[in-house]
Amino acid sequence: MRKIYYCLLLFPFLFSCTDNDDAYINKPLAVVVPSNFPELAYNIALNPPTEKGFELGKKLFYDGRLSSDGLVSCGFCHIQENAFTHHGHTFSHGVGEGIGTRNTPAIQNMAYQTTFMYDGAANHLDLQPIIPLTSTVEMNGDLNAILVMMKADPVYKTLFKQAFTNGDITIENMLKALSQFMVMLTSSDSKFDKYRRVETGGSLTTEELAGYALFNTKCASCHATDLMTDNSFRNNGLVINPAINDVGRYRVTELATDYYKFKVPSLRNVAMTAPYMHDGRFGTLESVLDYYSSGVTDSPTLDPILKQNGIVGIPLTATQKVQLITFLNTLTDNQYLTDKRFSEY
Template identity: 75%
Template sequence: MKKRHFLWFIIPLILSCSNDNESNYVDVPLAFTVPSNFPPLAYNIALNPPTEKGFELGKKLFYDGRLSSDGVVSCGFCHIQENAFTHHGHVFSHGVGDNIGTRNTPSIQNLGYQTAFMYDGAASHLDLQPIIPFTSPIEMNGNFNDAIAMMKSDETYQKLFGAAFKDGKINSENMLKALSQFMLMVTSSNSRFDKYRRNEVGGTLTTDELAGYEIFKTKCSSCHATDLMTDNSFRNNGLAVNRQIKDVGRYRVTQLAVDYYKFKVPSLRNVEKTAPYMHDGRFGTLEAVLDHYASGVVNSETLDPILNQNGKLGIALTTQEKMQVIAFLKTLTDNQYLTDKRFSEF
């Protein structure tokens, strides 16, 4: 069996008391491991190391609808664990006041390996990413002053902030750091494919799955790179422009013409569980996604060059190859991550 190598980030046990609020600060570390088939972490974990109480606080914040203006819509309202923390079946998710967004809910998994977040890369740090949905008037419509006032009046939050952070302060900085600790720990690394890659028990792939993997490496892995199944880049993958939504993608952030209609390459981990697909949820099945790449790519000035080779658009795939690629993609389903009680609301 191939030996597994892990990076262990363990922060020493520290016992301290806050001068401000007589909190019982106990920094009990959580071990975070980088699997041997993963690239290095992008998140600087030393600046916000996950602890038991920090994780517990982040989890409570993630599922607390009181952070939104209607007291109902939480982060977990649209990011549902059994659907790989997406809103499976919803093209666009519903926010406060039954508002409808304009993008499909992305998965929460392996965020510590990313340096840009949202489909357009509007957030460049995991600690800052929650600000966007929290303050969005069509998502949570939250207000930091209101949220902090609510938490300061809540005995459970008082205890958790006091235990999770040395200063014990209930403020936006600690709130966002706790959310990062929770999201950092929400990792997916134990699919059948992972076990195959690490030569572990349970990592056997069928003939069709192995054939699909070979096709995938040849025709898909330029964008869906490494075992994270994404290169974290922004690309125009040849979708016909949705004239109703008029989403210009990465251009909205950079204002550079070369970024028109470019969106972040999503990870394909647990893709079996995350339909519908694409930033606007236009495809309901994996078959429809592969049909797009085989025969539906639309040319434009910013189309990724990979999809326009020698005047031929798209990626040539036979019916059998599509079947085999889909068989492979299903090996990326990580049932441990989908059912891990540490990440669930109850």
């Protein structure tokens, strides 16, 4: 049974839509929890998604004018057909050919998370966009200039009026709209999901089932539940690039125990999101499994799961690697990757 959350606000959704005062209702959007998913983790009641809030957020997400060069939008690095990642780019690219230090993470199933970014620097979707918006190597946006732009745009004038009771064009409302768009991005219709829900099209092959069994014994401790992540922060033994020295979660907490820990990514749509790891160092799933099998490096904060019985890493045979990849391919959700509700055009 799927759970549906309707966040009903304590004010009416009636606004003036046009200059001749034709009325319309800004309806709340239902957040549907698939039956094979855990409960929502994010408190959507703080900023309930609505039809017009979502529409405004989508326009903002794909608007390059939020960046200093007028070209780099959120959607520039978060490409829908690749689960909103920057497929093929090791690091994210920003304005003026600026290069970041991390691979662009996927945007999917945000309502089932409580911290965001590889280091957990944000714990609220209404605030998270500030990080890429103001980063000098990403969008390099000027919030005052963005306000001027939006206030001069007749479409934005209408959408802000429709989406919020006060109708104000503010940075706060802009961020709320972006949050409403992101919180609705749910990927839950892969072949694996249909298998788990016993739906048509969910029959797994013998090889896929073998891979799933291996996954449950070798990978599911971190890539837990049907969300394919436990949303924790872990050190998976990567050799640190000295030129960057990305300290991961430590950057936020300043706890020595968090050195080189990064958020466990979801494996949903993983076949479509190469390259892999927080720094995009691996270009294929085969190279990822080779790494876990024989490349993990020990360190004081290495996750204990990767150091058991005196063995560092996850022992895998060539056959097992093939079976695991066969299973991982069942996590591709083509409906999500092509859903027009989330597309720029």
